[in-house]
Amino acid sequence: MTEVPESAAHTPDAQLREEYAQLAEEVRGHQAAYHQRDSPVIADAEYDQLIHRLRKIEREHPELVAADSPTQQVGGAPSKAFDPVQHIQRLYSLEDLFSRSELRTWYERAVASLAELRGDEPVRWLVEVKIDGLAINLLYRRGELVRGITRGDGVTGEDVTHNVRTIKAIPHRLHGSGHPEELEVRGEIFMPSAEFGAFNDQLIAAGNPPLANPRNAAAGSLRQKDPAKTAERPLSMFVHGVGARAGLGLTSQHQTYEQLAEWGLPVSPYTQILQTREQIEEYLDEHQRRRHELVHEIDGVVIKVDDFDQQRALGHTSRVPRWAAAFKYPPEEVTTRLRDIREQVGRTGRVTPYAVLDKVKVAGSDVRRATLHNQEVVRAKGVLIGDDVFIRKAGDVIPEVLGPVLGAREGREEELYEYVFPTHCPACGTRLAPSKEGDVDMRCPNAETCPAQLSERVIHIGSRGALDIEALGDEAGIALTNPDLRRPPAELIDHSALQSSEVQVSFDDDEPRPQTPVLRNEAELFDLTAEDLKDVYVWREVRVSGEPTGQWAPSLYFWTKPRFDAGELKKASEPTANTLQLIEELDKAKDQPLWRVLVALSIRHVGPTASRALASAYGSLEKIRAAQKEELAGIDGVGPVIAASIRDWFSVDWHHRVLQRWAEAGVRTEDEGDESTPRTLEGLTVVVTGSLEGFSRDESKEAITARGGRAAGSVSKKTDYVIAGANAGSKLAKAESLGVTMLNEEQFQALLNSGPEGLNA
Structure with a gap:
C-alpha cells in the first residue's frame, strides 16, 4: 500500500500532481484485481483508505480530476471472460462514511436539502446491513428470470445468467401475479458464514487451498465458466434495491421489499424503518455487536431515504445517490x-x-x-x-x-520459503507425537516437566474460569515456572548492568547461570511464601530516557530492588504489593468450590460446564476418581469423550501427587452439603443471557446448579427457561422462535426460591 502524506489545500505543485497520478494508477490496479480477477492484493479497509485520500485531493484540487479518474467509476470494467451486457438503468456506488461525525454531516445535509425541496415532509430512513458479497442485477420480464448481470462498471456488466440460475434462493419465475413488464432487481450474492467454514473444510480435506474470505468465495463461484461448478457452491442472495421497474406502482423502498418478498425473492431480515439519526446510530451499535451472529459477513450499514419521491428530489451526483450512504465499520x-x-x-x-x-x-x-x-x-x-x-x-x-x-x-x-513443522518440542526437546492415531495435532508427551506446558497450566489455574486468582496472570505464571524464557542471546546482555546489579545472579564463566524455577510442578503452588520468591528475576530490555537500547539485564520480579546510596543500603528489598496480593489470593483460592478446582486441574475437555455437572453429581474428587467411565458418561453435560479423558487423567501417577499436595495445603476437594438450599430446579435446563444486576455470569450458573438445574450455554428445544438480562442477544431471538418461556431477573429469583410454582404466585 502506498504511503500518502496529507497535503495542504493550495494550488497543486509538481509533487502533489505526481502523487495524485501514482495514487490514481494504484487504485485502478486494485479495482481491476477486485472486480475483474476476484483476487485483491490488499484488504478492503486499505483500499478504502486509498480511495478516501484520492477523493480528498480531488475535492481540494478539482482541476486535477480527469474523466478516467477511478473516483468517477462504479466498480470496474467487466472482464472479457463473460459477454458484456448493458444495464437498463445504471448502478451507482454509495458514499462511504467512516465516522459518526461524517454520518452526522451527511444526515444533516440530506435533511436540509429535503426541507428546502419538499418542505416539512417527514423523512423515514430505511437501514440495512451491508453484505460483503458480489453485487448482482437480475432482470425479470413478466415474472420470468431472463438475465443475471454483475455490476461491472455500473453501465455494463458480465452476463452470468447460467450461473445465477443454479442459486436456489433466486426464483426462476416470480410467485403470484401483477408482475411488471420489466423489472431489474438489485441484490448481493454471498456465501453464508456457516457454509463458508464447512466449504473450506471440504477444500482442505481434499488437499486444496481454502478460500480467503466469503466475498472472494462468492465472486469466484459466480464467475465459474462451468455452471455445474457454481451449483456446487453454497451461494445465496438478498435483495437490496430495484432498477428499471416499468409498471411497478410502489412509493417506497420498504413497500418494494415487501412486494418482492411476496413474489418469492429473498429479502434481508435485518432491514428496519427508522425516524431519527439517534435511532440510526443505535442500529449501527447493535449490528456492530452482532455482526458475527448474522447469516452472512457484513462490513457496515446502508442508510437510505425510504420514499421514492424524496429519493428523486435529492437525485444523484455523477457517481453516488445523494439519498443513500454506506457507514463502514472499523476493518477486521x-x-x-x-x-x-x-x-x-x-x-x-x-x-x-x-x-x-x-x-x-x-x-x-x-x-x-x-x-x-x-x-x-x-x-x-x-x-x-x-x-x-x-x-x-x-x-x-x-x-x-x-x-x-x-x-x-x-x-x-x-x-519466500516454506515453513517446516518441528519434530521435537520447542520448549523441552521431547519428540512430538499425536495423542492418538489419526490426530492432526501434534503434542509434547512430556506433560509433567515441559516448562511451556507447566507455565500454561499455572496461568490457567489463576484464570477467571478456574480459581480466579487475579495476581496469577501470564507474567507471574512464567516468572514462577520459566523465568529465563525471555533470556536474550549473550551478545545482547548488558554486562555492565550485570556487574552493578543488586539482583543475585549466578555465573558460569562470566555468563549468567540458568535459574532453577520456583515451581517445577503445580503441586507446590499452594505452599508458596513470599520468601520463596525473593531472588526470582526476569529479563527486561534496558531503557535510557524511556527509549529501548537493545541491551537486556535481569530485574527482580516479585520483590523490589534494594536501594543504595554511596554503597550504603538505604532501603532493603521487600515483596511488591502484587506479590503480597498473590500469596493472599492463593490462600483464599483454597476455599473455592469443587467445580473450580476441577477446571484448575487442566483435565482435557473438562471446562466449567462439565465441572459443574461432575461436582453436582458426585460432590468430591474421591468419588469422581472412583467412578467408572460408563457412569461418568451418563451424566448430562459430560458424555463419553469427557468421561474417557477424566479416566485417563486419573490414571497418571504424578496427577495424584498434585492432588495430595493440594489437599495437604488445604485446597477443597469436596463440596460441603448444604441441606438449606432447596432443589427447586431439579431436572430443569435454564439459559441465562445478557447482564443481571444481582448475579455475575458465574454466580447465576452456580445458583442454578446448586438447586439441581442444568445451566446451559445455548438455547434448544430442551431448554425450559431463558433468563433475559440487559443487552440480551441472539439467544433471546432463538428462544422466541422456539417458544421457550422467558423470564426477567425478578422472575428468575422466584424460580430459584420456589421452582416453577413460584412463577404463578
Whole structure:
C-alpha cells in the first residue's frame, strides 16, 4: 500500500500532481484485481483508505480530476471472460462514511436539502446491513428470470445468467401475479458464514487451498465458466434495491421489499424503518455487536431515504445517490507481512504454529501475531514465510491468517520459503507425537516437566474460569515456572548492568547461570511464601530516557530492588504489593468450590460446564476418581469423550501427587452439603443471557446448579427457561422462535426460591 502524506489545500505543485497520478494508477490496479480477477492484493479497509485520500485531493484540487479518474467509476470494467451486457438503468456506488461525525454531516445535509425541496415532509430512513458479497442485477420480464448481470462498471456488466440460475434462493419465475413488464432487481450474492467454514473444510480435506474470505468465495463461484461448478457452491442472495421497474406502482423502498418478498425473492431480515439519526446510530451499535451472529459477513450499514419521491428530489451526483450512504465499520481484515512462523506449546501439550507479523492495526487494536491452527492448515493455506498475507480479527477472537496475497509475490519469489513443522518440542526437546492415531495435532508427551506446558497450566489455574486468582496472570505464571524464557542471546546482555546489579545472579564463566524455577510442578503452588520468591528475576530490555537500547539485564520480579546510596543500603528489598496480593489470593483460592478446582486441574475437555455437572453429581474428587467411565458418561453435560479423558487423567501417577499436595495445603476437594438450599430446579435446563444486576455470569450458573438445574450455554428445544438480562442477544431471538418461556431477573429469583410454582404466585 502506498504511503500518502496529507497535503495542504493550495494550488497543486509538481509533487502533489505526481502523487495524485501514482495514487490514481494504484487504485485502478486494485479495482481491476477486485472486480475483474476476484483476487485483491490488499484488504478492503486499505483500499478504502486509498480511495478516501484520492477523493480528498480531488475535492481540494478539482482541476486535477480527469474523466478516467477511478473516483468517477462504479466498480470496474467487466472482464472479457463473460459477454458484456448493458444495464437498463445504471448502478451507482454509495458514499462511504467512516465516522459518526461524517454520518452526522451527511444526515444533516440530506435533511436540509429535503426541507428546502419538499418542505416539512417527514423523512423515514430505511437501514440495512451491508453484505460483503458480489453485487448482482437480475432482470425479470413478466415474472420470468431472463438475465443475471454483475455490476461491472455500473453501465455494463458480465452476463452470468447460467450461473445465477443454479442459486436456489433466486426464483426462476416470480410467485403470484401483477408482475411488471420489466423489472431489474438489485441484490448481493454471498456465501453464508456457516457454509463458508464447512466449504473450506471440504477444500482442505481434499488437499486444496481454502478460500480467503466469503466475498472472494462468492465472486469466484459466480464467475465459474462451468455452471455445474457454481451449483456446487453454497451461494445465496438478498435483495437490496430495484432498477428499471416499468409498471411497478410502489412509493417506497420498504413497500418494494415487501412486494418482492411476496413474489418469492429473498429479502434481508435485518432491514428496519427508522425516524431519527439517534435511532440510526443505535442500529449501527447493535449490528456492530452482532455482526458475527448474522447469516452472512457484513462490513457496515446502508442508510437510505425510504420514499421514492424524496429519493428523486435529492437525485444523484455523477457517481453516488445523494439519498443513500454506506457507514463502514472499523476493518477486521487487513494485509501485512508474514515475518516468521513459530510454535506455541499449550497446557495440554498441543503444539500450535503461529504467525509473526509486521505490526498492523485491525479491529481497533495492534496485531503482531496470528494463529495458524496446525501444520496441515499452514500447508493448505499455501502461505510462505515472507508473504504478504490477509489477516482477520473478529471481535475479541485471536487474529487468524486467511491466506497469501498471491499478487504480491511477483518479483519476490527468492525471498519466500516454506515453513517446516518441528519434530521435537520447542520448549523441552521431547519428540512430538499425536495423542492418538489419526490426530492432526501434534503434542509434547512430556506433560509433567515441559516448562511451556507447566507455565500454561499455572496461568490457567489463576484464570477467571478456574480459581480466579487475579495476581496469577501470564507474567507471574512464567516468572514462577520459566523465568529465563525471555533470556536474550549473550551478545545482547548488558554486562555492565550485570556487574552493578543488586539482583543475585549466578555465573558460569562470566555468563549468567540458568535459574532453577520456583515451581517445577503445580503441586507446590499452594505452599508458596513470599520468601520463596525473593531472588526470582526476569529479563527486561534496558531503557535510557524511556527509549529501548537493545541491551537486556535481569530485574527482580516479585520483590523490589534494594536501594543504595554511596554503597550504603538505604532501603532493603521487600515483596511488591502484587506479590503480597498473590500469596493472599492463593490462600483464599483454597476455599473455592469443587467445580473450580476441577477446571484448575487442566483435565482435557473438562471446562466449567462439565465441572459443574461432575461436582453436582458426585460432590468430591474421591468419588469422581472412583467412578467408572460408563457412569461418568451418563451424566448430562459430560458424555463419553469427557468421561474417557477424566479416566485417563486419573490414571497418571504424578496427577495424584498434585492432588495430595493440594489437599495437604488445604485446597477443597469436596463440596460441603448444604441441606438449606432447596432443589427447586431439579431436572430443569435454564439459559441465562445478557447482564443481571444481582448475579455475575458465574454466580447465576452456580445458583442454578446448586438447586439441581442444568445451566446451559445455548438455547434448544430442551431448554425450559431463558433468563433475559440487559443487552440480551441472539439467544433471546432463538428462544422466541422456539417458544421457550422467558423470564426477567425478578422472575428468575422466584424460580430459584420456589421452582416453577413460584412463577404463578
